[in-house]
Amino acid sequence: MELTGAEIVCESLLKEGVDVIFGLPGGAVLPFYGALGKYPQLRHVLVRHEQGAAMAADGYARVTGKVGVCAATSGPGATNLVTGIATAQMDSVPIVAITGQVPRPAIGRDAFQETDVTGITLPITKHNYLVMEVEDIAPAIKEAFHIARTGRPGPVLVDIPKDVLQDLRAEFIWPELPNLPGYNPPGDADPEQVTRAAELINQAERPLILAGHGVLISHTYDRLIELAEKAQIPVITTLLGISSMPTGHSLNLGMPGMHGMAYNNLAIDEADLLIALGMRFDDRITGRLKDFAPNAKVVHVEVDASEVDKNVKADAPVVGDLKRVLDQLLPLVEPNVHIDWQRHLDDLKSQHPSLHIRDSEELLPQYVLNSLSEVTRGDCIVVTGVGQHQMWAAQHCKFNSPNTLITSGGLGAMGFEVPAALGAKMGRPDKPVWSVAGDGGFQMTMCDLATAVENNIDVKFAILNNGTLGMVHQWQDLFYDKDYFATVYSGNPDFVKLAAAYGITGLRVTKQEEVADAIQQAMETPGPVIVDFVVRESENVYPMIPAGGSIQEMMEDEPEVSVAPPSGGG
Amino acid sequence: MPNSGMEEHTIVALVEDKPGVLTRIASLFRRRGFNIASLAVGKSEQPGLSRMTFVVTGDQDTVVQVTKQLDKLIEIIRVADISDHETVARELALIKVRTTPATRAEIIQMVHLFRANVVDVGAQSMVVEVTGEEDKVNALHHLLEPFGIIEMLRTGLVAMVRGQEDPRASDTIGIEIPENGSRASVPG
Numbered sequence A: 001m002e003l004t005g006a007e008i009v010c011e012s013l014l015k016e017g018v019d020v021i022f023g024l025p026g027g028a029v030l031p032f033y034g035a036l037g038k039y040p041q042l043r044h045v046l047v048r049h050e051q052g053a054a055m056a057a058d059g060y061a062r063v064t065g066k067v068g069v070c071a072a073t074s075g076p077g078a079t080n081l082v083t084g085i086a087t088a089q090m091d092s093v094p095i096v097a098i099t100g101q102v103p104r105p106a107i108g109r110d111a112f113q114e115t116d117v118t119g120i121t122l123p124i125t126k127h128n129y130l131v132m133e134v135e136d137i138a139p140a141i142k143e144a145f146h147i148a149r150t151g152r153p154g155p156v157l158v159d160i161p162k163d164v165l166q167d168l169r170a171e172f173i174w175p176e177l178p179n180l181p182g183y184n185p186p187g188d189a190d191p192e193q194v195t196r197a198a199e200l201i202n203q204a205e206r207p208l209i210l211a212g213h214g215v216l217i218s219h220t221y222d223r224l225i226e227l228a229e230k231a232q233i234p235v236i237t238t239l240l241g242i243s244s245m246p247t248g249h250s251l252n253l254g255m256p257g258m259h260g261m262a263y264n265n266l267a268i269d270e271a272d273l274l275i276a277l278g279m280r281f282d283d284r285i286t287g288r289l290k291d292f293a294p295n296a297k298v299v300h301v302e303v304d305a306s307e308v309d310k311n312v313k314a315d316a317p318v319v320g321d322l323k324r325v326l327d328q329l330l331p332l333v334e335p336n337v338h339i340d341w342q343r344h345l346d347d348l349k350s351q352h353p354s355l356h357i358r359d360s361e362e363l364l365p366q367y368v369l370n371s372l373s374e375v376t377r378g379d380c381i382v383v384t385g386v387g388q389h390q391m392w393a394a395q396h397c398k399f400n401s402p403n404t405l406i407t408s409g410g411l412g413a414m415g416f417e418v419p420a421a422l423g424a425k426m427g428r429p430d431k432p433v434w435s436v437a438g439d440g441g442f443q444m445t446m447c448d449l450a451t452a453v454e455n456n457i458d459v460k461f462a463i464l465n466n467g468t469l470g471m472v473h474q475w476q477d478l479f480y481d482k483d484y485f486a487t488v489y490s491g492n493p494d495f496v497k498l499a500a501a502y503g504i505t506g507l508r509v510t511k512q513e514e515v516a517d518a519i520q521q522a523m524e525t526p527g528p529v530i531v532d533f534v535v536r537e538s539e540n541v542y543p544m545i546p547a548g549g550s551i552q553e554m555m556e557d558e559p560e561v562s563v564a565p566p567s568g569g570g
Numbered sequence B: 001m002p003n004s005g006m007e008e009h010t011i012v013a014l015v016e017d018k019p020g021v022l023t024r025i026a027s028l029f030r031r032r033g034f035n036i037a038s039l040a041v042g043k044s045e046q047p048g049l050s051r052m053t054f055v056v057t058g059d060q061d062t063v064v065q066v067t068k069q070l071d072k073l074i075e076i077i078r079v080a081d082i083s084d085h086e087t088v089a090r091e092l093a094l095i096k097v098r099t100t101p102a103t104r105a106e107i108i109q110m111v112h113l114f115r116a117n118v119v120d121v122g123a124q125s126m127v128v129e130v131t132g133e134e135d136k137v138n139a140l141h142h143l144l145e146p147f148g149i150i151e152m153l154r155t156g157l158v159a160m161v162r163g164q165e166d167p168r169a170s171d172t173i174g175i176e177i178p179e180n181g182s183r184a185s186v187p188g
């Protein structure tokens, strides 16, 4: 039987095992929505803004490891997806975006709601398609999912003109294999490079593992622990690698870099070997490249060959699928203890207690996040926005299982905290999900509170409300003469009343003593809850290495004098 | 990135002949700040596949990045820097040069010396076609310059590795493909 293009899209999504689609319809994509109604297996979650659809798909993908799917109409619908797609691209998250396009005869004529979305998203997708024939829909969707999820994952956009969705029909033929002669993600690594890596590891006296998002993406957490324990190598996790090893594991040192633990940055400075696993030496980690890890050789295991030698030169470049590489590597790594090194790191840790939370009259955000982990016993998924609260969450929350810190690392997109949390809860209904939000980021996407209410998506929102664009305020405080231009929010809504407007519970916390109870109460209340934590306005995140700086410029606490503006990107 | 000296590199690629491929490549070069000195595209011996030759200026590290980034484009099937290989490299130029009755014979003589051809003769100009390595084209260009060049068009270099009759090698771009390693594919 011949199906319409729209029906072929639905059939293809079913073949890919899709169970939820986040989206919002419009003229060009309406034929797809018309078909979608006939496929109840494909649950549609109607968002309030398409950025939310892309970010919800992203959150869903990060917690499940499956491909997240979002849909939008042509023109403004598609352009609204852009920030979410770019977020997924920077953080290697598999999502597939389906967009309607104006009918083929109208393409290129500046038709109503026509935008060149494949052009716009070309540099922010792993790949994209403009499907001009109905027979090409199924192969394009097959390829899109394959590309999105394999190798280094990423977003793929499939743009389909309205007439191809609506007017054309074809047999639904699902290709057995994607036809991608130019796409061969690596599997096993070159054995010589693995041997070289093992030699470096076996000879090292002061080794460190840098575990990145790749460990989570490739489900390599068990092998990471095996490697660390076998040779007693301490593990530092990048922001996106944080939940790849339980926070409480004795070999887990936490995060390095701009707001990383001082002892980690000192350790990297002294290390004689960095074993980088599925990470890309982002500038938030390295600071000034020429001063980064001056004493270390580098083993770099990456599935994306272009990441090797991009920022940091590798002495042992190992290109391959991380899981398979560790299977190759583990038998070659000799058991070791590194007693002196570990003792030294313990000393560094006690001399530089970066996680100490001081006593304070005012409510401190660090205290709130520490309590969140205590009350939830580290058994919840934390989805953050971008800014100070994000860094405090990375520093102070505890993570016991993989994929439990969901955050926009590479793009640093404020507003991620609301929709990504909805997607995360849809993906892991069994886990408590806390959106840790800034009052700035929350207001960028809080329209999707309605989506949470409408679909009863049980996310708890903890707003760390400092009344400012905190992280930018911090840079002004430290580097721009305390001129707080355009970073103070004087017109914030009353978030408790906002909750009431949506018919959900809202709580306000202003004192330390109330924190644990409020978290507990939120957990016991079914459905979405907003907790407005009114925290100290001028609290800054430390330690801090200014952008483009090095360990010499690290501030472990409030500096006495003001510092020159950093030249590195921010 | 450490700078090990700017050089010209010749990169060849086998590419699926699909809409948008050139845009992807151009976008990549622009976004990553790579410099293309020349780019030539045309059909290959295989239907549906094109071959491209890029001349890229940059230090060794940059050029390695260029090839790795190109390799990530889904429609690029193979890509290689063949600068260190024995290659046949050619460029074609059309040069429209000003002529007078007094200079015409001299120009034709020069053209023949270069084994180039006069392909069009007008009242006050002629069009010269020259094929060869870049240096040869440059040399003729410089010799013709004093007469007055009205228009010049160069195709950019096309290049091919010499020898290598192995069908597997020629099926790609004349470089060895590793048996496993970075080319092995992941199922699923």
Ligand SMILES: Cc1ncc(C[n+]2csc(CCOP(=O)(O)OP(=O)(O)O)c2C)c(N)n1
Pocket: A385, A386, A387, A388, A389, A390, A412, A413, A414, A415, A437, A438, A439, A440, A441, A442, A464, A466, A468, A469, A470, A471, A472
């Ligand atoms: C979409 C977007 N716009 C601007 C920025 C720049 N920026 C980075 S952090 C920050 C402040 C965030 O404020 P808030 O969400 O309240 O979090 P806080 O830093 O106060 O914890 C801004 C404006 C950004 N990262 N993303």
